[in-house]
Amino acid sequence: MKTSKERLAFFLPGLYEGGAERIVLNLTKGLSERGYAVDLVLARAEGPYMDQIPAGVRLIDLKAARVINSVPALIKYLQGERPSALFSGMFTNIIALWARRLCGFPGRLIITEHNSLSSIVKNKHDLRWQMYPKLARQFYPWADSIIAVSQDVANDLERTAKISHELIQVVYNPIVTTDLQEKSEAPLEHPWFKDGEPPVILSVGRLTDQKAFDVLIQAFSIVRKNHLARLLILGEGENRPALEALVKQLGLEQDVCLMGFVENPYSFMAHASLFVLPSRWEGLPTVLVEALYLGAPIVATDCPGGSREILKGGEFGRLIPVDDPLILAEAIIGSMNDRRSFPPKESWEPFHLDFVVDRYVSLLPGVS
Numbered sequence: 453m454k455t456s457k458e459r460l461a462f463f464l465p466g467l468y469e470g471g472a473e474r475i476v477l478n479l480t481k482g483l484s485e486r487g488y489a490v491d492l493v494l495a496r497a498e499g500p501y502m503d504q505i506p507a508g509v510r511l512i513d514l515k516a517a518r519v520i521n522s523v524p525a526l527i528k529y530l531q532g533e534r535p536s537a538l539f540s541g542m543f544t545n546i547i548a549l550w551a552r553r554l555c556g557f558p559g560r561l562i563i564t565e566h567n568s569l570s571s572i573v574k575n576k577h578d579l580r581w582q583m584y585p586k587l588a589r590q591f592y593p594w595a596d597s598i599i600a601v602s603q604d605v606a607n608d609l610e611r612t613a614k615i616s617h618e619l620i621q622v623v624y625n626p627i628v629t630t631d632l633q634e635k636s637e638a639p640l641e642h643p644w645f646k647d648g649e650p651p652v653i654l655s656v657g658r659l660t661d662q663k664a665f666d667v668l669i670q671a672f673s674i675v676r677k678n679h680l681a682r683l684l685i686l687g688e689g690e691n692r693p694a695l696e697a698l699v700k701q702l703g704l705e706q707d708v709c710l711m712g713f714v715e716n717p718y719s720f721m722a723h724a725s726l727f728v729l730p731s732r733w734e735g736l737p738t739v740l741v742e743a744l745y746l747g748a749p750i751v752a753t754d755c756p757g758g759s760r761e762i763l764k765g766g767e768f769g770r771l772i773p774v775d776d777p778l779i780l781a782e783a784i785i786g787s788m789n790d791r792r793s794f795p796p797k798e799s800w801e802p803f804h805l806d807f808v809v810d811r812y813v814s815l816l817p818g819v820s
Contacts, residue, residue, distance in 0.1 A: 459490075465496070466495060475541075491512050496522075526547065536817050539562050567733065569612040570756070625808065630805075637719070650682050653681055653682065654726070657687045682708070722747070732753070750769030751784055
């Protein structure tokens with residue numbers, strides 16, 4: 453246990469719905485429990501996870517209208533608090549790098565890449581994302597270290613942004629925590645999980661193009677023609693109207709539920725007959741590790757990102773092509789009768805909080 457109260461800071465846009473935000477909350481909790489003074493610095497203190505900030509972690513609200521407007525407030529924070537290290541992730545990496553250069557922050561700056569840049573450029577057509585590989589190529593080398601959350605993300609970052617592999621370290625996300633099992637055992641009141649009800653196919657994620665829930669709904673319509681089942685999707689996002697329209701168009705209103713954001717998805721994972729992740733791209737999908745740890749049979753797309761690494765090439769779940777409703781339907785049908793089985797320790801240990809916190813500590817100043 454560290455007793456010097458060395459201060460560490462984590463910088464995010466906010467605590468919005470998503471796996472990366474939950475990962476940072478886990479990290480701040482783990483490092484705080486190791487004796488570090490931890491600040492959670494948010495461009496704007498808002499989002500559904502605000503009430504999940506760990507005890508002992510200090511919230512710093514920069515009160516910026518937009519992330520890019522947080523530079524002056526971040527500079528003021530760095531100059532006033534002078535943390536030993538600043539960790540940045542998601543959309544704040546470039547902002548953190550600019551702020552550090554402008555104020556001469558002497559601490560260590562470690563940025564994290566959570567997604568495949570080439571996939572983002574391919575699938576997001578606005579100018580900001582089209583420019584991002586060039587921005588990363590120019591500014592990411594200002595960091596002391598770059599964490600990629602999977603080997604696939606690391607390879608893509610090196611290839612797409614021309615970042616030297618010597619700057620990049622692969623560190624998996626801390627997903628398996630002591631309270632994950634406890635939360636999975638919480639009572640589940642949803643009527644679809646009562647005895648005698650049809651099997652429930654579960655998916656979890658933001659309702660965005662990245663997650664490809666349109667493909668999952670199309671695949672489920674094929675499954676439903678000959679098999680009694682239900683589809684439950686947990687998450688919220690901008691694609692809700694289009695997905696609801698698709699459900700209605702396919703006549704699936706009685707068998708598909710877009711339940712919205714759920715604070716505790718783990719009890720659903722622990723009781724679902726099958727977990728499906730139909731993404732078009734990922735970084736290191738948190739929900740896939742959680743479902744694996746909780747013993748759910750799994751079908752996932754072999755998309756760019758860490759899904760193949762998590763499932764060890766298909767050993768711990770079925771991997772299928774992206775954007776193919778028919779193949780996805782066949783995989784769902786073939787997996788619906790699979791028995792729940794808890795994977796060996798080596799499948800989830802690299803994602804355990806203690807294991808990952810050790811890796812983060814090794815990146816701090818004065819640690820070799």
